[in-house]
Amino acid sequence: MVDCKVASTPAVPGQKLEKSGETHKTDEDVPYQNLIGSLMYLAVCRRPDIAHTVTHLSQFNTCYTDEHCISAKRVLRYLKGTKSQGLKYKKTDKMKGLVGYADASHATSYDRKSFTGLVFLWKGGAVCWESKKQKTISLSTAEAEYVAISEAAREAIFLKRFVAEITGEREKQLTIFSDSQSAVAIAQNPVHHQRTKHIDVRHHYVREAVENGHIRLVYLETERMVALVADVLTKALLKGKFVLCARGMGMKSLEV
Structure with a gap:
């Protein structure tokens, strides 16, 4: 792949x-x-822009075909053209606090399960990100987004405590943005109504986190660039939107 053609x-x-x-x-x-394992290491450590693609390809480790191999090679072609890219952080008061983004793509996997994407930014760059397939089948987009918010809420509690340990400063609330009004409404409503009674109890942890004031859920339109940050962790995107998401996570050229 040394002389391969670059992919966008x-x-x-x-x-x-x-x-x-x-x-x-x-x-x-x-x-x-072996290739997927190496790419997974890279996606976990410093390249959130390939996290969803690698997670998706890892589902076929024991049943891959030529098509899967070509897709895996495309990741290498993309990396060849972006070798200088990395996460860049800035020391500025405007980016002092932690902020999270949660998103989901409903029933996009071959087994009709949804993908969760979440990312937390600090000092202008991603410090925590995740792209994984949900364990249960969600019956609606709102349910898939709700599960994603619940995952983000658990990660938010850990990050709040971790940041407090290394900075000595405690944040009263950590904001998590979502582009699903329905999911935000479900999370903020403690009533166990008809739409949510079938959802696994563990996902309702987010309601307790909201009630205790640990996190604050905010709806943000999908069209806004900042709200697209987690979108790259749930599905394959066209080049224009992909670049916006990558930049939103703090991916920039590290060349001097």
Whole structure:
């Protein structure tokens, strides 16, 4: 892949990858599992822009085909063109506090499960991010977004305590933005009504976090650039929106 052609994004928007039903089925000599493992290390440590793509491809570690190998190679082609990219932080009072973003893509996996995407920014860059498939099937977009907010709430409590330990400053509330008005309304409503009685009890942790004042949920329109930060962690995007999301997470050129 040293002389490969550069790709503008790590994944093709709208591409549907399926399980082959066999242990593996490929004519290419590609160490698929080793490659995914190496990419996962990179996605966890310093490249949130490839986190969703790598998580998605990791579902096919035992049933990959030529199509999956080509998709994995595309991530390498993208990385070749963005080798100088990394997370950049700034020392400024305007970016002093922690802020989180939670998003979800409903039923986009081959097994109809949704993807959760969350990211927390501090000093202008991402300090915590996650892209993973939800364990249960959500019956609506609002439910998928609610599950994502619940995951973000648990991470927010940990980050608040961690930041307090290293700075000595305690934040009264940590703001989490979501582009789902329905999910925010469900989280802020303690009434166990018809729309939520089937949701796993553990996801209702977010309501307790809101009631205790640990977090503050704020609705933010999807069209706004800042609200798109977590969008890149839930689905493959076109180049324009992908670049906006990456910049929103603090991804910038580190070349002097």
